[in-house]
Amino acid sequence: MSDCLYCQHIQKKTNMLFENEHVFAMLSPQPAIPGHVLVLPKAHAPILEVVPDFVVGDLFKVANKISMALFEAFGAQGTNMLVQSGPVAGQKQNHAMLHIIPRAEGDGVDLSWTPKQASEEELTKSEGTINDATKNVGSFEREKPKPKEVEAPKEVQKEDPRVKFLRRIP
């Protein structure tokens, strides 16, 4: 069995809410607040950035449905969807995941920061640095088509008329 705790959860279907071919959703065993849901790629990946594009798309689709369910069934007043890539971003497990946290007025969950005013110079500098690296945004990796299983034509076993004839011979 895998060393990764979350691969084990996926295998054992721990706290499972939903699964499809690529995605597994479960209640967090260490929630920020009750109803905290984790949406994970089934194939192990240490951070979201190395998850194939078509799985990333699936992760967000599932996350959005679960978020809706938290509003409707769980009575959430709001939700946060959060990805933590890297320990400095708060990532604690070595398996990529998307957190969906139901929110309520005064729930004490703190994900806030104080917005600062950016200078023109700073924006221009950041834009220049990031721009080159974003040239491939828009070219997305697609899932390779699975080989179609072609059913082998069943050989029709016709009885050889000669055999039929032979059977009559005592």
Ligand SMILES: [Zn+2]
């Ligand atoms: Zn894993």
